[in-house]
Structure formats: C-alpha cells, structure tokens
Amino acid sequence: xRKVVLITGASSGIGLALCKRLLMEDDELHLCLGxxxxxxxxxxxxxxxxxxxxxxxxxxxxxxxxxxxxxxASNELKQRFQxxxxxxxxxxxxxxxxxxxxxxxxxxxxRKVIHMFSTAEGLLTQDEKITADGLQEVFETNVFGHFILIxxxxxxxxxxxxxxxxxxxxSRNAKKSLFSLEDFQHSKGQEPxxxxxYATDLLNVxxxxxxxxxxxxxxxxxxxxxxxNLTYGILPPFIWTLLMPIIxxxxxxxxxxxxxxxxxxxxxxxxxxxxxxxxxxK
Numbered sequence: 093x094r095k096v097v098l099i100t101g102a103s104s105g106i107g108l109a110l111c112k113r114l115l116m117e118d119d120e121l122h123l124c125l126g127x128x129x130x131x132x133x134x135x136x137x138x139x140x141x142x143x144x145x146x147x148x149x150x151x152x153x154x155x156x157x158x159x160x161x162x163x164x165a166s167n168e169l170k171q172r173f174q175x176x177x178x179x180x181x182x183x184x185x186x187x188x189x190x191x192x193x194x195x196x197x198x199x200x201x202x203r204k205v206i207h208m209f210s211t212a213e214g215l216l217t218q219d220e221k222i223t224a225d226g227l228q229e230v231f232e233t234n235v236f237g238h239f240i241l242i243x244x245x246x247x248x249x250x251x252x253x254x255x256x257x258x259x260x261x262x263s264r265n266a267k268k269s270l271f272s273l274e275d276f277q278h279s280k281g282q283e284p285x286x287x288x289x290y291a292t293d294l295l296n297v298x299x300x301x302x303x304x305x306x307x308x309x310x311x312x313x314x315x316x317x318x319x320x321n322l323t324y325g326i327l328p329p330f331i332w333t334l335l336m337p338i339i340x341x342x343x344x345x346x347x348x349x350x351x352x353x354x355x356x357x358x359x360x361x362x363x364x365x366x367x368x369x370x371x372x373x374k
Contacts (some may be wrong), residue, residue, distance in 0.1 A: 094121060095118070095121055095122065095177040096176050096178075097121055097122070097179075098124045098179045099126060099180040100127075100154065100156060100241075101182040102126055102127055103125065103127045103128075106315055107180070107183070110182065111125065112143075115140060115147050120147065121147055121148070122147075123150075124151070124172075124173075125149065126154045126183070137149045137150075152165050152168055154241070156232070156233050157185070157232050157233040157237055159232075163240070165241070166244035167244075170244075170245070173248055175256065176245060176256055177254075177257070178256070178259065179256070179259070180259045180261070181259065183233065184261060184285075184288075185234065187220045187229060227277060228278065230284035230285055230287075231284065235288050238292075239295060249308045250308050252307035256307065257310075258296075258299065258308065258309070260293075260311070260312045261314075262313060262314050263314050265285065266286060267286050268290055270283050271287045271291060271294075272287075293312050296312045
C-alpha cells in the first residue's frame, strides 16, 4: 500500500523542494499537494510526474489563512483517503520583512554576533494585517490554520496500530522572548513570524502529550538558511546563495515517529566545507 504524504505550501520553496526529495527517496508515494493557487499546483504536479511517473500525485486546494478553505480541504481529504501517513505543515508567511539596520550594526560588535546571524533574532520586523476570520494574518497562516487542519483530520491521523507523523516547519528564529500567552497572536509586537514559530514549537509539545497514545506523533524542524519566497526580500539573492544549505527535512521521513523526542527541534545545517548535517535543539 502506498504511503500517503500531505504537504502544505507545496508549490514553491521548501515545500516544492521537499516534494522532489521525497519522490527521490520513494517514487511509490502518494503525494498530496496542499496549495492555494491551483494553476501553480497543476504545473508542479506535471513536473513531478514527468520525473517520477510511477508516483501518484494529487492536489487539494487549501489556504491555511482562511478557515473556510481549511474546512473544505479537510472534508475533501476525508472523502479521498482512509489515512495519512505524514503531514508536512509547511505553508507559512513572513509579510513585508524589514531588516532592522540599527540592530544589525549593534549586533556586529557584540558577543552575540554569531547567535544573531544564526537566528536573525531582533533583525527582522514585519507588518501584517487582519484576515477575513478576524485573526492576525501570520498567526492564522503559520499556526491556527494548521491546527484546525490537524483537528479536522484526526480520523485519518489517529491509528494506534500504525503511527502517523506531523512535521512542522519551524525556525531558529522561534524565540520564547517574543511570545506571550497574553498576546499569543503578537498583535502588539513587530516580530510576528518569530512569535508564530515559537507558538508552533509549543503546540508541537501539546500535540504529543495529547495524541501519542492515539498513534499520532509530532516533530518540529528548521531547514536552515534557505533561499525561498520568504527570504528574497530581506537580502540580495547572491548573499543568500552563499549561505544556502541543502535542506534535510527528508531525514525525518526515515525515522520511526515514536522514536523521536517530542521536546526536540531538528535543525538542518551545512559546515564551512559543505557537509550537510542534522543537529538538535531542546
């Protein structure tokens, strides 16, 4: 029986690269592309099938910043599948990122310069808006829409005899100092992306506590510094090209869900000599 993998945000960036790598690992997969833009999704599907004709690639239209779209997609998936083996919760936004020049130059001459560049803590601010659902756009897209998707898909995910795996695309930029339960949507701050990623880290822990006994496991990963639609607007492309490692999210595809530490974030990295590796962070 084919393993079924659902990936949100599959038409570009990390999601698209992940689709290609997964099919390189196992071209007998049933890959379901969760995308907002159907024309882009159809083009991606055609490209994937051209290189992996034995795979099964389907599309579900979903916009995780819109709850009606999430509910429609959930109902469609429950009609199509009896189970989902892996769900990569990858779709996300960082609207209008701006580089904080003052924080950059201040950090260059501090002891935290390496930490600053590896996490971007304090460097990036964003402007965002309110969605049609009345929520902060970043919070709904990066956190809440995915959470509702998971809860709606419980019948496909919770099978104690054969575990399913949730894999969240998090970030080194996720910082406790930028998250507050009193303002969990980060409506009063300027770094909603970092706040939302810390929220997904917390949600990951809660999901494991509540669903492991039902056969559902959750992990968070950081793909490292990569050139995607999120990062194009921050620095010139040639700078990102110098920094970009090869993503290793596929590593989790080969791990038994129940063997992974739910309190650990798995981070992709590349050494100065070009060797790729996976490290962990509490």
